[in-house]
Structure formats: C-alpha cells, structure tokens
Amino acid sequence: MSNNRPSRVGELMKQELSDIISRKIKDPRIGFVTVTDVQVTGDLQQAKVYITVLGDEEQKQNTLLALAKANGFIRSEIGHRIRLRKTPEISFEFDESIEYGNRIETLLEQLKKNSET
Template sequence: MAKHFTRADRVAQQLQKDIAELIRAELDHPRASLITITDVEVTRDYSHAKVFYTFLGEETAREEIADKLEAAKGFLRSQLARGFKLFKMPELHFVYDLSVEQGVQLDQLISRANPTPASDE
C-alpha cells in the first residue's frame, strides 16, 4: 500500500536534513556536532517551521546551545534559501525535544518496577 506524503512532509524532511548538515558544518560552536535535529514541522503555508532538536552534552550547556541556535537562525534560513525553490522560506523556530530524555526516564522506571529475574545457572 502506497503512503501518501504531502509536499509539506517532503519539505520538512529536506529541511531536517539540510539544517543538520548546516549546523555541523557552519555553526561556530565547539559542541555543534552534539546537536541532533529530531524532527521538523512545517505549516501548510510554509511560513513557519518548528525545528526540534536534542543536545547530547551536559545540561548546563543546553541554554548556551539554545541561545546559539536562536542567534544563528537568520543565517541558517538564508543558507537554506539557496538550495530550496520555495516561494517563501519558512521562519525557523527551535524547540528543545524532551522525548529522548523522557524515554530514558521511562525505561529506568520500567526496569525498577519490573526487574528481570536472575538466571538459574
């Protein structure tokens, strides 16, 4: 059965890939390689894009990374516009993605609630 992807879905996927590459290559921060773009949601009119990201460094640097991404969003948007053929390049909104951390916490809770029995060898 064929899946139906809208143009907005395809634009979001391409934005996710391109933003990740730009951050690694162009962002002037020593921890830029620790940023992972987990998802991008584009509005139907392509005017806004929510860029969800995680950061694998220490929690104290999270705010510094958020500030750096916020400061670089105009540059990233202009670089993206060079490779996209859209009437209007979406305005980027960076949102920290807590789902990875929440998944780890849930996994730890499940492990504590249901410990695996020791093998009888």
Template structure:
C-alpha cells in the same frame, strides 16, 4: 488536501536534512555542540518551521545551545534559501525535544520495577 500535506512533509524532510548538514558543517558557534534534529513541522503557508532537536548535554548546556541556535537562525535561513527552491523560506523556531529524555526516564523506571520484583 493529501497532496498539500505530502508537499509540506517533503519540504519539512528536506529542511531537516539540510539543517543537519548545515549545523554540522557550517555553524561555528561553540555553544552548539552535537545536536540531533528529530523532527521539523512546517506551517501550511511555509512561513514558520518548528525545528525539534535533542542533545545529550546537561540542562544548563541546553540553554546555551538554544541561545546559539537562535543566534544562528538567520544564517541558517539564508543558507537554506540558497539550497532549496522555495519562494518562502520559513522562520526557524528551535524547540528542545524532550521525548528521548522522557523515554530514557521511563525505561529506567521500568527496569527498576522489574528489578524490585525479584
């Protein structure tokens, strides 16, 4: 079990590195600006991968970025197949990662609470 977990984690890590490189160097879609891939989760059978990403863009731009990523997913998947030695290249599902946004919001609340104590 732990051997299987470490393999799927290694595959997820490699997908994360490869996708970051591909998006930066190969994807020409103007909707996809600067994004950061924060995590990748691969199913046990490698059929699907959740790609978590974040960006500093507005909510409206995030919708366009998500559309651009969905549009580019077939291209990215085919590029992954040439870069990775896997029998099955997973379907890519892009999910906006709100954790950084939430962290900034909480940090602001804490700063405000501390500021109001004085």
C-alpha cells in the same frame, strides 16, 4: 496531495539543517547537535525544529542561544538550498521524547525488579 508537501519540505529541511549546523556554523557554544524532527505548517510559513544536544543543561541553553543568534544565517542558507517562494520562519526547541522514553524504560525496569522480589 497537499498534505504531503509540508512533511516532504520538513524532511528536506531536516537534512539541510543538520548539514548547516554541523559544517557551516562556527560558534563554539554549539555542541553536538542532532536535528531529530522538523514540523512545517501547512502554509509552509513556519518550521519548528526539534533538536537534541549532548551535554548538561548549561550546554543545552548555550546551544539554543547560539542557534537563535544564527537564525538569520540558517534561514538564508535554507533559502539558497531549498527552492521555495518564501523560506519558513525557524524556531528551535528541545526534543524531550528521548528523555521521556528513557524515563519510562527506567520505571519499567524498577517495576520488573520489584515484582521479582
């Protein structure tokens, strides 16, 4: 039963983080951000938040810097919204799985075209 708790907390944090980032943070450096996943450790002390950002590499880096700067505010908002003894430390990372999937799809299309000719 304890194995399910980190995943439940992660899903709840994912919903709340999406709301906080889109509605509460007014930093112009933060572009169109989607929270794709939240991985919480078993002891609920750390949370790794995976995000995707629409834009070029510079916009992605600016968004990551702005989120790192707003980390204290985000953590306090999560603490108010989710009833936990201790709010997890939050770290943001880019979700590379979408780009990886697109790359695989492109390679498969190229192989299909080459096999047809």
